[in-house]
Amino acid sequence: MAVRFPEEEKLYKVLSEHANYGGGPKNSANCDENGEAFQLDFLQDKPLLAQRVQEYMAWDKNPQTLKSLRKLIDCKSTDSLSKVLETRLQFGTAGLRGVMGAGFNAMNDLVIIQTTQGFLKYLQTQFKEEDLLTRGVVIGYDARHGSLRFATLAANVFAKHGTLVYLYPKICPTPWVPYAVTLFKCCAGIMVTASHNPKDDNGYKVYWENGAQIISPHDKGIQAKILENLKPWEGVWDVDADSLLGSQAILDPYGPVFDGYYGDIIGKEFGCNRLKNELSNLKIAYTPMHGVGLHYMQHAFQLAGLKPFYPVNEQAQPDPDFPTVRFPNPEEGKSALNLSIQTANREGCTLILANDPDADRLAVAEKLPSGEWKIFNGNEIGALLGWWCLENWKSKNGTDLRFVYMIASTVSSKILTRMSDIEGFMCDETLTGFKWMGNLAYDLKLVGRHLLFAFEEAIGFMVGTTVLDKDGISAGLRVAEMAVQLEKDGLTLNQQLIKIYEKYGFHTTRNGYFLCHEPQVIVSLFDGLRSMENGGYPTQLANGKYKITRVRDLTTGFDSGEKNQEATLPTSKGSQMITFYFDNGLVATLRTSGTEPKIKYYTELCGEARHRDWDALKNTLNDMVDTIIRDWIEPTKWGLLLPPTDE
Structure with a gap:
């Protein structure tokens, strides 16, 4: 009926x-x-x-x-x-x-x-x-x-x-x-x-x-x-x-989805500490970016015992014209979060949560003691949520982590891999996109493994297995609860992030993209990389200053790091994706987007826990990325466009 x-x-x-x-x-x-x-x-x-x-x-x-x-x-x-x-x-x-x-x-x-x-x-x-x-x-x-x-x-x-x-x-x-x-x-x-x-x-x-x-x-x-x-x-x-x-x-x-979904994210995956949430005075601002998220996030906060957040009124109700932003994408950073910052400053909030219009992504910003706002990138949020999921699991299930898993996409930070090496859980890597992580999570469930967390750097997070895809509502709830607990411990999110780096090593990233509306230009650019040195891939950067130790090309299926030189991850001739591994630990990936006319670059430099000169690592990263853009991507030569900005 x-x-x-x-x-x-x-x-x-x-x-x-x-x-x-x-x-x-x-x-x-x-x-x-x-x-x-x-x-x-x-x-x-x-x-x-x-x-x-x-x-x-x-x-x-x-x-x-x-x-x-x-x-x-x-x-x-x-x-x-x-x-x-x-x-x-x-x-x-x-x-x-x-x-x-x-x-x-x-x-x-x-x-x-x-x-x-x-x-x-x-x-x-x-x-x-x-x-x-x-x-x-x-x-x-x-x-x-x-x-x-x-x-x-x-x-x-x-x-x-x-x-x-x-x-x-x-x-x-x-x-x-x-x-x-x-x-x-x-x-x-x-x-x-x-x-x-x-x-x-x-x-x-x-x-x-x-x-x-x-x-x-x-x-x-x-x-x-x-x-x-x-x-x-x-x-x-x-x-x-x-x-x-x-x-x-x-x-x-x-009705059934409402009851089941909130029952699962509130009680099944972690279980909310309502008393701590109710006693907290943490003030949070939230924007659904003119999308669907407002009422769904409000229900999550209410059921978890969190104080109501302060909505960004100009963006609170659904509006398909997205009148206050050039792009309705909180990943764009400050240009997309200006109104959120204004609301937070006016209401005395120290934390901002932002969903994209369909509420499957989550952006996070925190007010620093200096009064400036730190907008966390996807890798930083991934590090924080990975740590939080691990701590919650250990507090309820002990320290035997042999059957516990986390997942990250291949272009995301390697911080979860470093954590797994030290803590003893398993960490796996997939191609970019939650289609790969969701299916791997399903397969892991079938063999009795416990997936705690999966993420990709493009502010996509899957906490547990309630939903086998990125979920901005449940991730927002988890970040809010984490912030409440850290506040009780006298810490901020940024301070906890520093503690994670001190334990697992500093991971610094720099990602970006160029716009290109000509498919043949994209093919020519990537083919040029494949024949850059003596008809083959480059072996160095900046006139030999940085040596390349491995190249993986998931378009052609080549991987110099494998014995048979064949990539183990799935390949696709219909898209471009090449990863370069350097002798100083930098990993750089150039790829095309599957849904937008973009040439993207992802870079990360990982330091050992004992390495505390983080500024030196940042300087090295910037030097290498600037050279990659100038000598490899060559935006002027190919007529590539810079990302638009509201600022």
Whole structure:
């Protein structure tokens, strides 16, 4: 029996106003949705493009995107039509992500329908019909433009073709989709979000039945099925609010997920010390960065006994235009946290927590005794949370850590590895992305291992295994509790970070990126690195000042550090990633982003615990990174763009 939505009237209104584009005139050749003819004579020498135009105009029923494409046709904009129609968004392990607009190469209603049809067809090859009917899929969405619409279209495709759908009745954090997958034992999950991307973007993120993001070969299988099912099926455009909300195939997951999720993060993973939390006078400011996080973080604080935080009012409510920031990404640092700092100073707060718009990432800042604000980078937060998780485990389970694990991505700090060497737990490394860490965490659970913590430097943190993906809500709660305990002990987060470095060695990092919108430039840059010295990889930096001891190339599969010179981590010819290991301990990785037009660099220099001249290590790091940028990346030569800044 279907469970009625708690906010059914609100959802009904939205669906009634925006959902049903079906039932209009049927498109004929060279006619748009209104039956008006359009001329393609200017494409006589481009038959494939003309065919793509005809297909899109025949299949799409969204008046806005049809109007946009009709303008390109009327203006005979051959180049623009080719750009949006002759290639299409590729479904990968991150699902889909791109700018919203008309065409097969953008996020829009038609592409969502095509993607969902292909995904369903792939699921039918992996699961029994009964599983799809009784276990189904869960679908969530953030507050971006188009997210509810895309989620509704996807739900309609599934529901009308024999698949149970758990559709959230309101915006939710991304972690609530993988959590629901495991809670309801679903076959898969979909989250409609573009996370911290610019406001014009959206995305379609997919989880498998284990609650982790999909990895290969699922992505390839889904992409193949999408291409086999491009023409919209009968009835998929006919999204009727009454039939959708009354459908026996649409269920509301919100209540059970609310109870289960908070029960797990408050009690199961660690157990909150409510008395300490209630007695603390620590004042905290919080921003959801115009996203979904406010009420979800408020519930976490309330249930854990923490004093209410001070919200950044200008960013507290969902706003898909993100009006107060250039990019809704707290990882950007001070430029993204200016309003948070103003709120904290005004209210007398000493700690800032910030989620990105879909609440799966967490940024942290702390007011120093000097009055300045320290914005912790992802590696520093990872060191603090790793230490905190370890201390909590030992206090409850003792010091036998043989079956205890932590995980970090290969471009993140090696601080957890150094901790594991001293403390005796196991530490593993994966490729960049929580799809790898989530799946490894699942495999470890199957063999009775206890995963305490996983992180990546891009402010993504997974505390425990309640959610097999990064989770900004649970991570924010853990940082708040850690700060409360440290305050009771007379310490700040920054002071505890120093104590960690004193015990495990100073780890200093410098990461950054350049923008590049030309794929061939990226290929040429990386190929240049592969042939820099005598047709091979470089062996030194700065005219021999720094020696390279190992090179690992996860694009080609080469690793000079392995006996057979073959990399042990998974490789991908579709992306660029080279890591250089130096004789002084520096590790430098250059890679492309899977979701943004960026060339990223990650560097870390690790000192021994006895090495206390931290300024010397920082100077060495900066000298090496400056040289890597000047001599290897060569931004001027390749026309690379610096990251934009609000300052």
